[in-house]
Amino acid sequence: MNFPVLSNLLLLTVLFSYFDLKPKQPEQDIFSHGKLKVSENKRFLQYQDGTPFFYLGDTAWELFHRLNKEEADKYLEDRAGKGFNVIQAVALAELDGHTVPNPYGYLPLDDLDPAQPAVREGADNDYWDHVDYIIDKANELGMYIGFLPTWGRYWHDEESLIFTPENARMYGEFLGRRYKDKNIIWILGGDREVTSDLHYAITRAMAEGIKAGDGGTHLISFHPRGARSSAESFHNDDWLDFNMLQNGHSPDYTNRYSKTLEDYNREPVKPVFDGEPLYEDHPLNFDAARQGHSLAADVRRTLYWNLFEGAFGHTYGHHSIWQMYDPEKKRRPVNNPLMSWKEALDQPGASQMIHGKKLMESRPFLTRIPDPSIIVKGEIPTSIPGEGRYRFVATRDTDGTYAMVYCPVGRSFTVNMKVIKGMKVKAWWYNPRNGEANLFETFDNVQDERTFISPDKGELTDWILVLDDAAFNYPAPGKE
Incomplete structure (x- = not known):
């Protein structure tokens, strides 16, 4: 017996017991809360x-x-480690996914017919087996x-049309039946406008x-065209559980991210968020030739613009990751990815x-509302x-137990107290x-208005x- 190894194991056991340092449990424990549903007030999602x-x-x-198993593992493990809980992916992928095989040489359909998914007997033997593997891996890591x-x-x-209403229903039933017991969220659409x-x-x-x-x-939701919303086409359809916006690839609030509040105010009420x-x-x-490429600051702004104007969550994206750009694979890059x-x-x-997620979860969640009146308009x-x-x-x-103001720049502003x-x-x-949070002041709430300016x-x-x-003695923002 290796006594040094044994003593180290005993030491770890004592440390875990003394400090209550329990080994991290699998993230899939979140699925024990039950299926996802729309909250009673129709604004959020809950278990x-x-x-x-x-x-x-x-x-x-x-x-x-585009990714093989090893690559998919690397990607999914990274995203789980960074706190993501939903991975948005496409079965019939945009970049010729109907005619260009996956890394194992498999195509998703026979004869380009959605009514004929290319399913073969045996394990690891077709395109859908690979999809199964990725979904199972994501679920194992606690992600939908x-x-x-x-x-x-x-x-x-x-020029690419392969769907009819008839085969769309058959294809949908195939997917629904195959993934009935998996932890997924359906997203129809795919970056196109419904025009006919x-x-x-x-x-x-x-x-x-x-x-x-x-x-x-x-x-079920629907991924629309850029600067559009699922609500424009399907808001009153019973199958549409929540609205998805694609506010899109502009860095400006005006005429883009303002649409989140517009959807929040629609009737009948449905949850809303920005899926792209x-x-x-x-x-x-x-x-890029005139405006360059976005930075982390740009994507942070969209996160808080959306959340503070009524979104129940948010989707991040990276220009290289959505297309899984890999110069070693000699794939044609789309729109000049940088890495x-x-x-x-x-x-x-x-x-x-x-x-952003931790901030929202550190305060009452299901009662949060957007309120532009908090900010007093300047001259x-x-x-x-x-x-x-x-x-x-x-x-x-x-x-009225808390309020938050997102300040994209260091500029004096006044709050309606x-x-x-x-x-x-x-x-x-x-x-x-x-x-990180810094408690900088505690004061009597006796003024109707109070002026602040951020640290930078x-x-x-x-x-x-x-x-x-x-x-209410809430914890520091972002803490449990």
Whole structure:
């Protein structure tokens, strides 16, 4: 017997016991809360047992199509480690996923017919076995797959059209039946605008087929064209459980991220979030020659613009990762990616998304509402609350126990203190770059208005002001 090894094991056991340092449990324990559903107030997602669910997604459109098992493991383990809980991926992928095989030489369909998925006997023997492997791996790591059955080109673009209402229903039923017991969220659409009766018929038939196959056990949404919303086409359809925006690849609030609040205010009420905002390292407005590429600061702004204006969660994306760009594979790059997908895993924006999730979860979750009235308009409204890249936005809970203001720049602003009901207020600055909170003041709530300025005056460095009713003794922002 190796006594040094034994003594080390005993020492670890004692340490775990003394400090309550329990080995980390598998993240799939989150699935023990039951299936996902829409909250009673129709604003959020939650589990069957009432536990809130903050959707923190990553965009991996080509995951099923382009990555082998080892690569998929690397990607999924990285994203789980960074706190993502939904991975958005497409079965019939955009980049010729219908005619270009996956890394193992398999295609998804026989004869390009959605009614004939290319399923073969045996394990690891077809395209769908590889999809199964990736879904199982994601679930094992505690993540859902935001599952797009197809990219939009195959039901929309005349030169790529392979769907009819009839085979869309059959394909949907195949998927629903096959993945009935997996932890997934269905996302129809695929970056196309619904412009004809045929488009409506195909989409609705696919939703009908999925529900027939899985018994309605999973939530369904729709991924729209850029600067559009699923609500524009399907808001009143019963199968659409929540609305998805694609606010898209602009760095400006105006006419893009303002649409989140527009969808929040629609009737009947449905949850809303942005399933495709500006990606990190993406050509701004698809015009790199004039505007360059986005930075982590740009994708942080979209996160808080969306959350503070009513979104129940958020999706991050990186321009190299969605397409799984790998120069060693000699694939044609789409829109000038700056690095390989493997390098892009560690870009700063990805690691900073979790701070938004933790901030929202550190305060009452299901009662949070957007409230533009928190910010007092300045004499020049384009300064406060601002426009373009410099828009200030605010949120609070319905009971007035806390309020938050997102400050994209260091500029003096005034808060309507009447939204906080308590007699004493604790004021924090929360750093969205590292998740650290600083309690900088506690004061009597006797003024109708109070002026603040974030720690980095005049800089393009964002901060979040958190105001708490001191009587509730909330933890530091971002802490449990």
